Amino acid sequence: MSKEKPISPHLQVYKWQFSSLLSITHRLTSIFNIFGILFFVLWLVSIFIGKDCYQYFEIISKTFLARFLFVGFTWSFSYHLLNGIRHLAWDLGFGYEMKTANFTGVTVLISSFILTILVWI
Numbered sequence: 001m002s003k004e005k006p007i008s009p010h011l012q013v014y015k016w017q018f019s020s021l022l023s024i025t026h027r028l029t030s031i032f033n034i035f036g037i038l039f040f041v042l043w044l045v046s047i048f049i050g051k052d053c054y055q056y057f058e059i060i061s062k063t064f065l066a067r068f069l070f071v072g073f074t075w076s077f078s079y080h081l082l083n084g085i086r087h088l089a090w091d092l093g094f095g096y097e098m099k100t101a102n103f104t105g106v107t108v109l110i111s112s113f114i115l116t117i118l119v120w121i
Contacts, residue, residue, distance in 0.1 A: 022105045026083045029076040036073035074119050079112035 046053040060066050086104050089095050095104055 018102055018105055022083065022109070026080065026087075029080040029083075032073070032076045033080055036076060039069075039073070071116065071120060075112055075116040078115040078119070079108065082108045082111050082115070 043057050046057045061070070086095070086108055089104075095101055
């Protein structure tokens with residue numbers, strides 16, 4: 001009798017689905033949003049502390065990396081917001097059909113990019 005535990009075959013037979021990708025993305029954006037909110041709070045605190053402290057944030061915000069992160073935060077917030085609305089519709093009992101769920105998933109994904117572009121224009 002072997003003392004090794006059997007390995008579950010689910011990882012070998014599991015087929016990735018679009019809804020799985022959207023679910024994982026929703027969870028990752030919630031984590032990314034925590035850092036965005038933390039950065040926003042630090043920015044507000046730097047304003048209240050004084051001009052010298054705020055100047056550091058102003059210098060950092062002009063770098064390419066910071067602007068890239070700002071756009072990333074904007075997309076993350078917009079995706080999480082729109083997907084949250086989609087989840088609210090599910091809570092009300094709408095959109096469970098596979099065709100509808102895939103359509104709303106694509107709509108949320110595309111709309112989040114459009115919303116991000118509109119915010120930055």
